[in-house]
Amino acid sequence: MDRIISLLLSAVAVILGIVVHESAHALAAYLLGDSTARSRGRFSLNPLNHIDPFGTVVLPLLLMLAGGPVFAYAKPVPVYLGNLKNPKRDEVLVAIAGPVSNILLAAVAAALYGMLRPALLAGALSFQLASLLASFFITALLTNLSLAFFNLIPLPPLDGSTIIVPFLKGDALRIYRRIQAYAMPILIVVLYLLPSFTGIDLIGIYFDITVYPLANWMLSFVLG
Template identity: 45%
Template sequence: MPNLSLPQFFAVAILPLLFAITVHEVAHGWVAKLYGDPTAQRLGRLTLNPLKHIDPVGTILVPGLLLMLGGFIFGWAKPVPVTWENLRHPKRDMAIVAAAGPAANLLMAILWAIVAKVGYVLGPDSWAGIPMQYMGVFGIQINAVLMILNLIPLPPLDGGRVAVGLLPGPWAWQLSRIEPFGFFILLGLLATGVLSILISPPIHGFERLLTFLVGLQ
């Protein structure tokens, strides 16, 4: 969105961003509750109130700095707590709980594509047309980034936990041992540019496919 000033960008980006991180985390907690773990509900995390999910560093400081530096936007929210022992089938159910976050981002990307399409149909003569287009496009972009990023099979990312749930016991155990170092590995990939090389093609491919399907291309 090169034609927007920084204040204009924040105006159209704040709502899609808050929904992207909030619904992603609520999806984890809701599915965990469905499979027997009420921890997130007891801690008040099954809410769309973004204040319950925002991490001051990961949700505000780091993405804001990266945005001003013109780099790849990267951030995180406070993880929804899951007590895996409460799950009926812990190994399998934990993979399903982890997959719920990226699935929520997929659904939100589709919804924001529809918002962008409605804005396109309304056109520039409508007061809402252009803002809806910009907001919808950013909604597609941020949800595509969160979905693809979290599908990387690296614990503690969702994709890593899905992989742990799907792999045979010994392999799952070996992969789970990476989790304490996963965040630092991710930061290293980000700092060296490898992360962008890995996830940019599928992100752009998903965005092009979605905009084509709703008739924005």
């Protein structure tokens, strides 16, 4: 039963994080001059407007069953660069809006977690309900920070690839374009094969210096 509850909390946190992430892309594009995503219903908190049947549902379930790292993706947000006020700059701003929204959502989860202690001490919540809420807020905190920093990895289709391209010139850009063609195999190697055969977990190391320190700082801040 505890395992089922944990999976349900994780699923809700992932879907919420993805919906906010994609809506942030759509909102940023709209504010910067491109209303395409908004006109197609992508600036919405309705999960059905963002869910990709395979990337948001089937893939994470298969990864959970496989016992490896779990990641998911939604339908791409349509953005027409020609509609943006400053295409080169605004493309980066639209891309970074997603990870930033997840960091802000993580901060909200941490703040709500911090509010549980006085509510519990005041008798406003039962211990069972407080425990369930605490589990969800911690799950949402870690899930959103993981989504944010995972998406900042500079490989397509992740946001980091869009963010890094404007800063590359000449040979560096040409080499990066060639690497992009092998993005998915690279992710599979880094996520699964490398840890399995060498014990080197690059994503785990990356999260150890990004996700977990920031999560601990947020919790320390709200708990005083």
